[in-house]
Amino acid sequence: MNTRFYNAKILTLADHHKFEITEGELWVKGNTICYIGDGTDTADVCKEGEVLVWDREIDACGNLLMPGFKNAHTHTAMTFLRSYADDLPLQDWLNQQVFPREGQLTEDDVYWLNILGIMEYLTSGITSNFDMYFFPPVDAKASADTGFRTVQTSGLNNFGGTVELMEENYHIVNEMSDLTSFIVGFHAEYTTSKELMEGVAALAQKLKSPVWLHNSETKLEVAECKERWGMTPTQLTDSLGMYEYGGGGYHCVWFEEPDFEIFKKRHLTAVTNPASNLKLASGICPTKRFVDEGIAMAIGTDGPASNNCLDMFREMFLTSALAKVREMDAECVGADEILYMATAGGAHAMQLEDCDRLAVGKKADIVMIDLNQPNMQPENNIVKNLVYSGSKQNVKMTMINGKVLYEDNHFEIGFDPKEIYQRANAIIGRMK
Amino acid sequence: MNTRFYNAKILTLADHHKFEITEGELWVKGNTICYIGDGTDTADVCKEGEVLVWDREIDACGNLLMPGFKNAHTHTAMTFLRSYADDLPLQDWLNQQVFPREGQLTEDDVYWLNILGIMEYLTSGITSNFDMYFFPPVDAKASADTGFRTVQTSGLNNFGGTVELMEENYHIVNEMSDLTSFIVGFHAEYTTSKELMEGVAALAQKLKSPVWLHNSETKLEVAECKERWGMTPTQLTDSLGMYEYGGGGYHCVWFEEPDFEIFKKRHLTAVTNPASNLKLASGICPTKRFVDEGIAMAIGTDGPASNNCLDMFREMFLTSALAKVREMDAECVGADEILYMATAGGAHAMQLEDCDRLAVGKKADIVMIDLNQPNMQPENNIVKNLVYSGSKQNVKMTMINGKVLYEDNHFEIGFDPKEIYQRANAIIGRMK
Incomplete structure (x- = not known):
């Protein structure tokens, strides 16, 4: 063409x-x-x-x-849980609503739920996503089949996945299509044993891959990590040798002084997810500090169950406006900076420099x-x-x-929208 | 029809x-x-x-x-200043950018700029606005001519307007069309002398009208009011007899204990303007407290120069999500409550019960x-x-x-959109 x-x-x-x-x-x-x-x-x-x-x-x-906008952190196939169980405390939401239903998802479900999310991305001018979910080869296939560009990472944690499976997925997804790629990652410190994290670090070094994870999303997460290890999540993962080839963190709300230093030294990227951080009452990202320190930033929607929409316009406004109110400074983090994060910043995080x-x-x-x-x-x-x-x-x-x-x-993705909507409703309908 | x-x-x-x-x-x-x-x-x-x-x-x-959504606080004709001078400290923005250009506006300008705003309202499902701007009869005529429903109030302050002119506008706008009405109001305590405010209170009592004003938008506004009068803006305006027939405040960010009591006692409505409060670094409204106290609420976009868009979907999300992060409580101020504010709550504030x-x-x-x-x-x-x-x-x-x-x-408003865009660009072009 x-x-x-x-x-x-x-x-x-x-x-x-x-x-x-x-x-x-x-x-x-x-x-x-x-x-x-x-x-x-x-x-x-x-x-x-x-x-x-x-x-x-x-x-x-x-x-x-x-x-096109680069959606630098999401869990696309969570479309089935959109507006299913909002306005709940985080732990109830996860343990009683999200996890039991995610456990029922088949690979086929995840394929169709990805396509629903991809459709929504297209309506918002999003041309690629940085996705963490079950079955990365299936997520990637939904992208390749529709013509959407995706970067997959692993959601490995104590409850699912192995380092070996991640290595396998790394090769499958990277070789699937010129629209699909894979970067090493895992879910988060609070869900993952030290042994598994060491395995992730070793794999990243073997594959010369950056490493990504949910990092300092909630205050509790950081407090518990410090209690367990005497270190913040950033310090701990750095001490395990995660960042030899770069990478970064999703959310990055509750950063402490040494965390900024490590992100600078290792040239890591902080991905902000402002709508999700508000709606789940996690907090407001210190965006101005990242910008002032010259730390690379990108913007993501997070998944549709916590946001609940996949719209980079809303995220862009929020990233700027929340920085302004957090610092009580109407002048900080202006529009050009935000648009850079939402496009080139995301591409940099996702190794999509081209x-x-x-x-x-x-x-x-x-x-x-x-x-x-x-x-x-x-x-x-x-x-x-x-x-x-x-x-x-x-x-x-x-x-x-x-x-x-x-x-x-x-x-123009080769699927009838009505069929996709019917399938999504049927998947969640099965679980009610 | x-x-x-x-x-x-x-x-x-x-x-x-x-x-x-x-x-x-x-x-x-x-x-x-x-x-x-x-x-x-x-x-x-x-x-x-x-x-x-x-x-x-x-x-x-x-x-x-x-x-339809009720946009319960706006300055519609400020469309000409959209994206003209953002990312500035509030006082610089107002004094150096906004005021000098507003001073150049003619009645004809305000007519066309209103129509641009009305078009944007229609795209967001907004069917009426609660508008404060220069030339209320002109603002109202733009609504009547396009078929849009408007409630006008006065922006009276020390630098423009008189109580007599407001009374005249009250009758002109209320009698213009079944789409247009007028409620007594003035700009804010910090811009208006006690004598003028006393005149507003007397007029409200004469006309049996509620009274509206910008109230406790910024921390500085409240601090200076307390220094001047030993009272908050809510206490002061209540003490002047403003609220015999109800009314309320726009913004209501920096409320103190007695303010909540007065709003309850007088059955006043708090209109929240979350996007504007973020972007101008004013603060976050105590929405949960208002809801818990049973104080009526409504939602507004504020003007397009401070927001910068006239979109009730963004405001609805923000009203809920900011309440959640402010209280660190993902459960509070749920979707039904928000949708009520954005529709029936606004109608109640604007005396549009029908x-x-x-x-x-x-x-x-x-x-x-x-x-x-x-x-x-x-x-x-x-x-x-x-x-x-x-x-x-x-x-x-x-x-x-x-x-x-x-x-x-x-x-289908009787005007060609392209003409409206050309006129808006010409108006701001003239001032550059």
């Missing part, structure tokens, strides 16, 4: 954390961006003798092309934002409009790897 | 703060709901000899009909929610889906006073 976008506004990265917008054309050859410009300097795009034949030429009508921004040679993971909507007007500052007033309603098109998967409220 | 909805799910109010959903038909005769049921017991709908002729019969396809819910005899201010979207599936709990994962994208239709103003992304 070769696609030419014209009459477009194009969001490119000026320097590290600052965006700029130009007007013109963006060309996609196969799965790769091959040209961005005003359409006059295209001589070098094709090799000598090569002719670019367009499968589609899309008039963007002055709308915005931007890099789809982190719109530039020649990068993969065509592109979203078209409808600016001709009241919430995007006037166009005083398009980046601020995206972060502070943007909505899923503005997502006109989502393209992944050069292929349009969502356009004008229609899905 | 007579409209028959069939194949609908219908959200009705079971008791005070609890919703239920039935399946069937909803009929609208003129501007009023005349029937809700399964379609078999319709004999009493028409007077003898009367025949109901349908202008439209709408197959809801199993989607949800719900009462459009507070879907019931026979109520005004037809109705929203159709598209449940056939991934973020609304599975249908474990539709109320929780609305509050925790709902989005503007789910708003399929917005009807006000029996007339469809927005449907499938198209506006």
Whole structure:
């Protein structure tokens, strides 16, 4: 598929954390961006003798092309538990509602529940997810089959999985498709024995992989870890040799001084999950401190059972607005910084450097934002409009790897939405 | 216009703060709901000899009909300053960016900027606003002309307006249209002299009107008021005889013990504006305390310059999620409570009791929610889906006073959206 976008506004990265917008054309050859410009300097795009034949030429009508959002932490297949048992204390929610039903999930269930989540990602301009759930090869297959890009990690803990199985999944998923990859991870310190964590560290070193985990999500988690080990989760995992090849933590709410130092020294990324942290009453991430320290950040929705939606617009607003109220400083963590986290920051965390921004040679993971909507007007500052007033309603098109998967409220993923909804309702219906 | 909805799910109010959903038909005769049921017991709908002729019969396809959202605090015409000067300290933002540009607004500007805001309301299923801005008769005319329902109040303060002008506007707006009304109000204690406030209280008593104001939005505001008067803003305004006929406060973040008592005693309503309070680093409203005390609540977006969007879905999620994190209690302030605030609670605050819910005899201010979207599936709990994962994208239709103003992304308000966008850009362009 070769696609030419014209009459477009194009969001490119000026320097590290600052965006700029130009007007013109963006060309996609196969799965790769091959040209961005005003359409006059295209001589070098094709090799000598090569002719670019367009499968589609899309008039963007002055709308915005931007890099797809990277959802840097989620449990996609938890769609079946959306709005099933909210407004409960965390432990009751997990032990009485979530775990007993997750125990009944089959591989087939997880496949269909992933597709429901992928559909929701597409409506929010999300082009890849960093997913931790049961059956990573099944999760990955749902992505490959629909055309969605996924990075899987392991949810290994004392109650499920082995280091050997993770190694197997690492190879299966990394070799499955150019849309699927796998990075070493485990659930969290509070669910995982020291022996298992040592096994994870050894595997990461063997595979030269970063390591990811839920880290310092709740105050209790950190307090109990310190009681057990005399160290925070970050200190403990670092002491076990986890971060030789980098990685990072999901949530990162209750960080202590040494944790910031370790994240800086090891070049780790803090993924914030603001909606989930509010709704489960976990706390507010020290985002300004991470930014001030120069620690890399990315943004994730967490799973649909705790959020309950998979919408990067809501997460972007929250990441900025919660930083402001936490520090009582309306000036901190501005819109460009947030948009960077939600796109390039996520791509960096997920080792997707080749789809982190719109530039020649990068993969065509592109979203078209409808600016001709009241919430995007006037166009005083398009980046601020995206972060502070943007909505899923503005997502006109989502393209992944050069292929349009969502356009004008229609899905092009090879499945009938109604069938997916029926399957999701049947899966949770079976468990009631 | 007579409209028959069939194949609908219908959200009705079971008791005070609890919703239920039935399946069937909803009929609208003129501007009023005349029937809700399964379609078999319709004999009493028409007077003898009367025949109901349908202008439209709408197959809801199993989607949800719900009462429109009431946006209980906003400054609609501030659309021109959206994303114009964010990420600034509050005082710089107000004094250097907002006030000098507001000073340049003409009545004509305010008319067009209102229409832009009204369009955005419609996309979010908002059917009425409680608006405080310059030129209330102009703001009201924009509503009447587009078919939108508005309740205007005065932004009177030391720098603009008089009590006499407010009285004049009270009559003009209340008599303009059945879509427009006016309630007495003023800007805030910190911008208004005691003499003016005494004049407001006298006017409220003369007109038998409630009184509204910005109340305890920031910590500094309360501290300075106590320094000036030895009382909180709530104590001071109560001592001036403001609340003989009720009313309430916008924001209500920094409440002290006596304030809760006064709100209970006087049956006042606290309107929360969570997105604005975060973004301007004002604080987090003590929502759980209000709910526990039985104090009425409603939800507002505040103006588009401080939020920056006019979206009740975001505000609903925030109202619940911020209460949970503020109290570190995932159980508190659940979805039904929130949905009540956003609909009936707002209607109560705005004296719109006749459009507070879907019931026979109520005004037809109705929203159709598209449940056939991934973020609304599975249908474990539709109320929780609305509050925790709902989005503007789910708003399929917005009807006000029996007339469809927005449907499938198209506006039916008598104006071309492109013209409205051009005018808004021209207005702020003139001031740059």
